[in-house]
Amino acid sequence: MSGKIQQQLYTRERGGVFSSTDGFDTIAVSEGLDKALVKKYLHPFCLYYAPKALTTSGQKEASLYPEAVTLFQPETGDMVIGQAVYVPADFTGQRSAYFMHNYVIPSGLKEEYIKNSTKVFQIRDFNTSYDIEQGKVLPELDTVEHDGQDVPAEKDALFEKLAITDSHFKQLLFAVMTSIAGKKKVFISLNAPLQDYSKYAMQLLELIYLYLPYAHRRKLGAMTFSSAPETKNYIHVTFFEPGTLSYGDRSIEKQFIFDLADGRISGVSIEGERHEYIEFALSRFSKSARIDDFFDFAEASLSGLPTEQQLELSSYYQLTDLYLTITGGDTSIYSKNKVGFVTGLMKFLQVHHEEKPEMVELFLKLLREEKMAADEDFALDYIHAVLNINKILGRDEVFSFILETVNYHRNHPLFGQLWKLIEQDRPSHERILNLMNGNPGYGVVLEQYFGERFKPVIRVEDILRELKLMLGAPFLLNIEKFIMVVMDKVESSLKREQNIFKAVLAIKDFKLDKEDLPFLDFKQRLIESSERALLEQIRPSELTREDIMNFGKIFSKGMKGNEDRPKDKYLIIDALYQLLSMPARAESYDLRSLSKGQREQVRDILQQQLRQNPSVEHLGLLDIAYGSDYDDVDYGSLLRHLIQYSDDKTVLFFIQKSQLLVGRDVRFKNLLLRYFVSDPRSIWNDKTYRKELKSIRNSSFNRLLKEVELETAKNPIVKFIKKKSLKR
Numbered sequence: 001m002s003g004k005i006q007q008q009l010y011t012r013e014r015g016g017v018f019s020s021t022d023g024f025d026t027i028a029v030s031e032g033l034d035k036a037l038v039k040k041y042l043h044p045f046c047l048y049y050a051p052k053a054l055t056t057s058g059q060k061e062a063s064l065y066p067e068a069v070t071l072f073q074p075e076t077g078d079m080v081i082g083q084a085v086y087v088p089a090d091f092t093g094q095r096s097a098y099f100m101h102n103y104v105i106p107s108g109l110k111e112e113y114i115k116n117s118t119k120v121f122q123i124r125d126f127n128t129s130y131d132i133e134q135g136k137v138l139p140e141l142d143t144v145e146h147d148g149q150d151v152p153a154e155k156d157a158l159f160e161k162l163a164i165t166d167s168h169f170k171q172l173l174f175a176v177m178t179s180i181a182g183k184k185k186v187f188i189s190l191n192a193p194l195q196d197y198s199k200y201a202m203q204l205l206e207l208i209y210l211y212l213p214y215a216h217r218r219k220l221g222a223m224t225f226s227s228a229p230e231t232k233n234y235i236h237v238t239f240f241e242p243g244t245l246s247y248g249d250r251s252i253e254k255q256f257i258f259d260l261a262d263g264r265i266s267g268v269s270i271e272g273e274r275h276e277y278i279e280f281a282l283s284r285f286s287k288s289a290r291i292d293d294f295f296d297f298a299e300a301s302l303s304g305l306p307t308e309q310q311l312e313l314s315s316y317y318q319l320t321d322l323y324l325t326i327t328g329g330d331t332s333i334y335s336k337n338k339v340g341f342v343t344g345l346m347k348f349l350q351v352h353h354e355e356k357p358e359m360v361e362l363f364l365k366l367l368r369e370e371k372m373a374a375d376e377d378f379a380l381d382y383i384h385a386v387l388n389i390n391k392i393l394g395r396d397e398v399f400s401f402i403l404e405t406v407n408y409h410r411n412h413p414l415f416g417q418l419w420k421l422i423e424q425d426r427p428s429h430e431r432i433l434n435l436m437n438g439n440p441g442y443g444v445v446l447e448q449y450f451g452e453r454f455k456p457v458i459r460v461e462d463i464l465r466e467l468k469l470m471l472g473a474p475f476l477l478n479i480e481k482f483i484m485v486v487m488d489k490v491e492s493s494l495k496r497e498q499n500i501f502k503a504v505l506a507i508k509d510f511k512l513d514k515e516d517l518p519f520l521d522f523k524q525r526l527i528e529s530s531e532r533a534l535l536e537q538i539r540p541s542e543l544t545r546e547d548i549m550n551f552g553k554i555f556s557k558g559m560k561g562n563e564d565r566p567k568d569k570y571l572i573i574d575a576l577y578q579l580l581s582m583p584a585r586a587e588s589y590d591l592r593s594l595s596k597g598q599r600e601q602v603r604d605i606l607q608q609q610l611r612q613n614p615s616v617e618h619l620g621l622l623d624i625a626y627g628s629d630y631d632d633v634d635y636g637s638l639l640r641h642l643i644q645y646s647d648d649k650t651v652l653f654f655i656q657k658s659q660l661l662v663g664r665d666v667r668f669k670n671l672l673l674r675y676f677v678s679d680p681r682s683i684w685n686d687k688t689y690r691k692e693l694k695s696i697r698n699s700s701f702n703r704l705l706k707e708v709e710l711e712t713a714k715n716p717i718v719k720f721i722k723k724k725s726l727k728r
Contacts (some may be wrong), residue, residue, distance in 0.1 A: 002032035002140060003106055003109070003142035003594060004030075004032060004106070004109075004133075004161035005103055005105055005109065005140065005141040006029075006030040006032050006033035006104040006138075006140060006143060007028075007029065007101070007102065007104070007138040007139070007140075007141065008026055008027065008033060008042055008101075008102040008104065008105070008138070008363075009028040009029070009100070009101055009130050009138065009142075010024065010043075010099070010101075010354075011027060011097060011098065011099040011101070011130070012024045012087075012090045012091070012095075012097040012285060013025065013027050013090075013091055013132055014091060014132075015171060016036070016136075017029055017038075017136055018035075018039065021046045024046070024097070026043070026046075027130060027132055027136065028132075028135065028137065029136065029137070029138060029372075030136075030137070030138045030140045031137055031590040032138065032594075033104060033699050036495060037104075041074045041076070041580070042102055042104075045070050045080070045082065045102075046082075046084070046102070046421065048084035048086060048098035048100070049068070049069055049102075049226045049228070050065060050227060051066070051194050051195065051227055051387045052227050052239075052244060053226075053242050053243075060088045060096075061088075062086050062087070062088050064087070065086035065194070066195060066196070066224075066225045067083050067084065067085045067126075067198045067223075067225070068083070068223060068224055068225040069081070069083050069084075069201075069202060069222075070082045070199060070222070070223050070235075070236060071120065071220065071221060071223075072222075072234040073220070073221060074234060076107070077107035077110065078104055078106055078107055078110070078112050078718065079104075079120075080104050080105075081102070081120060081123060082100055082386055083100065083101055083123075083126040084100040084101065085098060085099050087099050087113070088427070089410075089599075090321060090646075098461045099127070099130070103123070103141075103144055104301055109418055114214055114218055115214070115292070117151070117206045117209045117210055118146050118148055118206075119144070119146050119204035119492075120146060120148065120150055120206070121203075121205060121209065122146045122147040122169070122202075122206075123144050123145070123146045124146060125144055125146075140208060144283075145188065150291075151203055151206045151207055151210070151321055152207065152285075152290065154203075155207055158204065158207070159619055161200070162190055162200060162260065163191055163260065164204070166282060166285070168232060168260070169208075169282070169285065169489060170267070170270070170275075170282050171207060171265065171268050172188075172204075173211055173256060173278055173281060173282075174257035174275060174278055175258070175267070175268045176208055176212065176220075176236060176290050177212065177213075177313055177316075178256070179237070179256065180219045180220060180236050180314060181211075181216075181308075181311035181313065181496065184254065184255050184267070185235070185237075185238065185256065186238070186256040187229040187238050187240055187245070187252065187256065187257050187258065188237065188239050188258040188259075189240050189242045189243075189245065189258070189259045189260055189261040189262065190204070190260055190261060191260055194241070196388040197224070197241075198224040198239075201224035201239040202224055205222055205224065205237065208237075210290060211281045211285060212297070214295050214297050214299050215302065215310040215679055216234075216527060217301075217312055218238060219311070221234040221235040221236050222235065222236065222237040222238070222239075223237070224239050225239055225240075225241070226238050226239070226240045226241070227239055227241045227251050227462055228241065228244040228408065229244070229257075231251065231255070232657055234363065237403075242259075242261035242262065243261070243262070243437060245257070245262075253266075255267055255269075256268050257362060258499055259607060269345070275317065276317040276318075276321055277319070277555070278319050278325070279320075279668055280294070280320045286678045287362065293328075294320075294323055297323050298319050298323075300355060300356060301322070301348045301359065302315065302319075302348070303345075303351070303352045303355060303356075304351030304352040305350075307347070309347070314321065318340075318343075318347065319348070321333045321334075321341060322341075322344060322345065322362070323346065325341075325362065326358050326362055331369070332454065336337050338378065339378045339381045339382050339385065341366075342385040342386065342389070343385045344510070345362070345385075345389060345633055346385045346388045349363070349389055350388075350392060353392050353393065357598055360393065362725075363389060363393075364397060365400075367386070367397065367398060367401045372404040372407075373386075373405045374405075374408055376409070379405060379409065379414055379418070380417055380418065380421060383402060383405060383421055383422075384417060384421055386398060386401065386402065386429055387421065389420065389426070390423075391425060391428070392460070396431075397559075398429055399432050399435055401616070402422065402428075403432060403435065405418065406419070406445065406449075407417050407442070407445050410445060410448060415449075415452065416452050419452070419484075419586045429473065430473060430475050433475070433476070434478075434479075437478070437479045437481070446481045450481060450482050450486075451485055451489075452468060452491045457489075458493060458496070459493060459503075460490060460493050460503035460506055460507065461463060461503070461506055463486075463490055463493055463666045464510050467486060471519070471696065472520070474519070474688050477669075478518065478520050480544070483522060486526070487525065487529050489509070490526060490529065490533075491530070491533045492528060492635060493534045494534065494537065495537060500534055500538065501534070501538060501547050501550035501551065502528075502550070504530045504531065504533075504554050505553060505554060506553040507530045507552060508527055508553075510523060510526075520649060528560055531555065531560075531645065532553070534567050534568035536566060538569065538573075540576070540605055541601070541604070541605055541608070542578075543573065545580065545609060548573060548576050548609070549577070549580070550553075551574075551577055552581055555570065555574065555682065559574075568598065571594055572598050572600055572601050572605070572666070575591065575598075576602060576605055576606065576609070578659060579602075580621070581617055583620060583621050584620070586620035586621045586623070586624055586685065587620045587623070589624070590626065596629065602624075603624065603625050603626070605625065606624060607626070607641065608623035610622060610625060610645070611644075611645045613647065614641070614645055614646045616646075616649075616650050618652050619653070619654060619684075622638050622642070626641070635658060635661055635665060636667050636671045639654070639668065639675070640671070643675060643679065648686065648689060651683055652683055652689055652692055652693070655672070655683075655696075656692075659696050660698065662700045662701045663698070663700030668709055669700075669704060672704065673711070674706060674710060677708055677712055684708060684712070684728075693705060
């Protein structure tokens, strides 16, 4: 369609544009008007419902029949304004008909009509007849002639004539706006003569139109006369013939009904409720004042928002409060509902905020005056709205407001809740923490925040899990307070861990998906701190074999630091780890690098550790455990150790290995003699082991065995045991 206004005429004739037979059809049309559009959109609205009161009586006087004006706006973006009039006799002279003239305003010109109601409702150039001899082509137009009547100035007279009150108008405005935004329809009957019906309907419609926001005007569809209420696509407001409403019709019952001729209104009840925009419009309306400046403000504020939000009544309620505050400079409206007010700002600033400087300045002004969200009842909701707005604006003064709020609620449960809210917006979270980190005055608050963050977690494993989650924001590692809190938390947790070795190993194994230098430095500090805590906490004499092995994993690269007490423990346990982890190399290990006290502890702990079934491979360790600083070994004690804790096989191996001692060490010889003769568990009592002992080729040892045989022969108890053994 061209950029000019198009026309269409429709009536009953001898053939038309689309049909060559007699009947109703388009009889003339502008060349720029797409024929498909005519058939799809215009033809369904080319109709006229004559008043039942006149048709029933057989009235033929055309002047008594009201014209019917139709306004609708299909999804093409065009605006269609048409008028249908009653025709007593068609071209045959035998039957009545109607004649309709439509103007199609293209979308490019539509805004002029949206902002000038007289162009829509005061058109004076509707044709009521047409000679088909003039052809089927109508001219395209640049404009349509219209009157310039000041309808608001005459509203009092109109209201008096139609018996409409300001309350009625308030309800009408609410109903029409709701209808345009939703699905309900508005049906109106007027207490007016039929021949003047459409004139009054048009005046009332124009008054309503003047108080409709532009977004609603772009959707409005209306019919100024119908013989009965009927829902129709694109039509929101229908004026119907008085007395034709069927209150039993359930489909009609659900709509907004203003049966003013009968004094009945249903489907709308707004009395006693606060409707900010409606109240504002009515206050201006009572003074016959237009509110185009508000509409311009609303238009700019709604820019970029979805159509649904541009039509919602709630949007205009919020905009009314904002408009009155901005233009009046009075923040009393804000004071009555601070959260709702700021939430309204958030709604409109979320898109195209750079085109809404007045709103931005109002927002910043409110924050300057508030200084902080001090009220506990709405602080969370208020900060939530502020954060959302600042996602868009990114102003440092907003962060200062949030910081003051957090600081104010430092000793209240809100403190933690506020931080949880802040954490949901990572850029704001980072900016706020960096601002705090750069201001020593916030040091206490910063430390408290991190402390609260880790307060619910107790075990090292849980701390590391929380830490991994938090380090999704790697900037935290640039904040020394954060590192200090984590280190203190881990250190205190290690003191309560049942298995501190497992906890420290978890720290050493702690990883992130992406590890940079700050993280690696932080992890190293954490490891060194946990190693010190471990050394301070443990007692070497109380460690299990597993503990000692885990110690070796933890200190695989040695120990950093030279503190005396931890260093002393480290050297002792490290020596134990070296010995116990590689018992086959025990003979090459030199304890002389340790102090005398440390060597004694190592020997004592080795003796403890080797009480659990020491085997042949542990004999070298036992030499160290029962050794001395003079390179000798207390073989007697070693033998007693094996007799008490080891198995027969290991005892036999040791005796075989130590056979030469029998000739050199009297104490060892005597201990061995007592063992063979008196110990009920002696391997001498076992035939197989006795044979192994007798196979040893050492004269001193052989003499010992003869002595054993002699002694066992004298001892009746031993004889008995021996006899039992032989039977087995």
